[in-house]
Each structure stands twice: as C-alpha cells, then as structure tokens.
Amino acid sequence: MTIEITRPGKNSLTLETPMMPASGTFGYGDVYRDFVNVEKLGAIVTNPITYEPWNPAAGTRVVPLDGGILMHTGLPNPGLNKALKRYRNLWTMLPLPIILHLVATTADHVRKSAARLDGEDSIDAIELGLNDDVTWRQADEFVRAAVEKTDKPVLVRLPLGDANEIADAVQDAGAGALVIAAPPRGTARDPITGRLVSGRIYGPLVKPIVLRMVGQLVRRIKIPLIGAGGIHSTQDARDYLEAGARAVQVDSVTWVQPQMLEIIGRDLGGWIVTRATDALPDEWYPGMGDTEREKQQKAQNLSSTRADPQSS
C-alpha cells in the first residue's frame, strides 16, 4: 500500500503507512530505537530546525494540565548546518522518508535553507513550520521562498488558530500538503513556581478541535491534508482519515506510551492482516500481557453490546 501525501507531481512524496511522528516529539530519528520499529512508520518528521542555532528557553518548560501538558522548550536546536552534519548519516540509513521540519523565521532564512536542502539526498521533504502570529501575506511569502529554491515537496504546518485564514494562501503559493495543525498555544499557572507560563498544549483534548478544522478545510482545499493533534489510539488516527486527512501525525502519546506509535503505524499500514493466528499478545501488543489484553477485549465487547442493544 502506498499513499501519496503531497500534491501530484514528479517529486511527490509517497508513504507506505499514512502516519508519522509529529515534529518535536520524536527527536531527530534515533532516540526511540529501543521502543519503536521505525519500519512500521510512514516517515519521520524531525524536531524543529532553524537556519541558525537556537538555545533552550529559560524558566519553566512543562506545566501539567488535567489530561495533558503545556510545554515551552524554545525549540532548541543546533541550526541547519550542524543538524545536517550531525544526522545526515543516520537519515540516509533509516529505511523510510525523512521530512525535515524547518521553522519559518524570515523569508531570507527560508530561502537559504531551502536552497541548502535542495541538494541534500538524506532529506525527502521539508515541513515548513509557521508561527502563530503569521499573517496570510507572510505565510504566502515563506512558502514561495521555499518552493522557488527546492524541488523537494514542501509541506506546511499551519497554526491552529489561523489555519482557516491562511490555508488558501499557502495552497496557492505552492505548498505540497498542509499539516493541520501545530499544537495550540495556551497559558497556564505552573503549580511549582506559581508563575503563568505560555506554551503549546498537548493531550487528547486537542483532537476534537483539530479534527473539526480538518473537516472544514477538506471541503475547499485541493491539496492533501495531514491531521495532527491529540492522537492517542488507532481509532483517533482513523477518525482523522475518515474526516478526509490523507495521513496523520502522532504527537505526545509517544512520550507517555512510546509503543503506541508502532501500534498505530502497524494498524494503519495494513500490517494487521498479517497477524499470525497463534501470536501471543506480547508479540502483537508489545509490553502487553494476557490480563491486559483480556481486559481490553472485555471492554470492547461491552461497548459493542451497548452500541447495538438488539444483539443481546
């Protein structure tokens, strides 16, 4: 099964599985090697990279919320040149497409970065990350700056708040696909320091908000959409695909349940039909014992009985 996740063309990006980890959640590709079989994923999206190096944010980085977290890292990274030098060999060796997440800081930096990445064989596509305050004019300028300097597909991750407004401009500027959306921004009080902290919100509650946005955009946007936000199960991912997304990005569940990433990838990638009839639960659901499996099956049976009272 192959899925074309960018607009058709000679350089379009095709994946074996319509899922990938979201930028900022999977490092640069090697940190989860002990937990996740990357061959089950469709692609790897790198942590955010800027043209010049960025330092970590000062102060509180993580604020626990009810059923989620607020996080502010400052997107620390070594800069484009050092990142390429450090990870080029790894990316070349990984058996799946690599999408480099480039933070759009200025049009000039985007232009220079795209030109630098155009001849980079270890990278298959660029995901341009737009900040939350971007106007549609700036978004248009950033995307044009990228596509004029590279033949590689340029995916654009939109800020959730303005996705509706910016999507048309980004599509017209030549984006290969839209990633809907960057984690929403919020402010919360840090219970340890008592200070208010602003950052991005992660957790299952993000999904309904983003899913609605995907449903709205898919009616009028002609290029592929990739749904991203709050996916914590295979069913969550399928909800995005049902809403019209061509693929999905899985974010913070990777931190709390790393093996869930592989399970979602395997189930969406059609690997589920290959399960051996005598496979033990541990083989099929890594880390899961018989008791846990039976508990899940009971819960599933119960919910299907409730959904269909005639069957009882």
Added chain:
Amino acid sequence: MKQTEAIIERIRRINTDYQHLELAYDAAMGKIKPGHSLLARLHDHYDPYLRVQWWPVGLKAGKLLIERPAAERYEPGQIVNVIGLVGQPYRFRRTLRNVLLVAYDSPPTPLLMTIPWLLGNNISVTIVLLGKAIDYNTQHLPPEVEIIHGDADINWSNAVMTVGWADQVFAVVGHDDESGRFQRLMERFRELRHEVPQQYLFGVFQNIIPCGAGACHACMIKMREGTSLICTEGPAFDLAQVVLT
C-alpha cells in the same frame, strides 16, 4: 532503555512522611546504579498525563526500593508500567574517600541510592539538610551516615571543614527555582572553599521529564560548551560547566 512492567511486592511505611515500595522489575532494563531513575505510569487513562519520575533508593534481595510520599496510595501486587533506565549513573572519582550530599529545599531522595554503594566501598557519607529539607525524617538512613542540619541561608556547623574535607559533592535543590538555588549553592561553596575545582560540585537536576528519551528537548540545559539533556546525559552535571540563568 525499555518499556516494561514491574510489580509492587511490598509497601513499607518508613516514617510519617514516606513509604518504600519494593518493586520486582525486569532485569532486562539493565543494572540500576545511583543516578538512574524510572518513569512510572500506574493507570490506563491520561490524567495525570505524564509519567512520574521514580527515584530508586536501594536494592533489597533483588527488588528495587522506591521512595514515595506516604500520602500516595499503592497496593501490593499493583502493576506499574515503567520506562527505564532514565539517565546516566553519577560519576564518582576513582580516589574517593569522603562524599558530601546536600539537600536544599528538597528531600534528598535522588541522592539516597548512593549511600549503600558508597558505604559498601568504605567511603564516608555526610548529608547536609538545608532549608525545607530539614523536615526530612532521616531515621531510616544507616547509622554510619553523618547527618547535619543547616538553615535556609546555606549555613551549617563546621561548614568550612565539611566542604574542605569532601572529595565530591552531590546536591539536590527545590525545583521551583532550581537554577537560582544551584547558583546560590555555588556562591556559598566559593565562600567556603578557596577554589571550587572541576568535577567537584554536582547538581542533580529534577525537572519534569516528559519523554525520558531525549526526544522532546524539554529538559535541555545550556552548558559552557553547547547544550545537554537532563534525561539522557544527566541528572548530575558539574555545576562549574552549567550556565545557570
């Protein structure tokens, strides 16, 4: 690193504030050393969302001892999903004779796993409790450990002698202002000792760790040369090398 399951076999209330969980764990996680920790998850739902960092304080008949506040409820037989081992072991000098452990506005829990190992190697251990840490009940600690109570201004009796005599110092501080407290501690040590050498005063960082694998970069700190991740390269860093802001 590995994601696996562990079983709480016994629970022992060690004093009014803390309990020790005896954890049967998967040996495939690797050999646990002082400095390592686990990220634990006790439930299937996502509230609380993140895993909790569990600091081992010792090994007892092949079981791991985890120190948790007495107010938290656990049951024998309870299964815990754990990710481990998080972090790197503390880097002790080869020629070590005296170690000073400092807890400043924080329980000394992340430092306690060092005690059996150090005492077993005939290395003397002194714990200095400062600020809010003076409330920490030390009755369960081995009698060979010297315990000194200081004040919130980082003063304690015979401070000059204690600091001069120590070959290495490992410190934990309250994490509401970890950087500021480490800075104050560093300044105090500079007053107490003519020169604070490299690889002498180590800060054990206790930031909230979302991933434990080096993916999210939420625990990145700035060093004099580049950056480091607390979850994969820490938790202990030579404070002379950390840029404390």
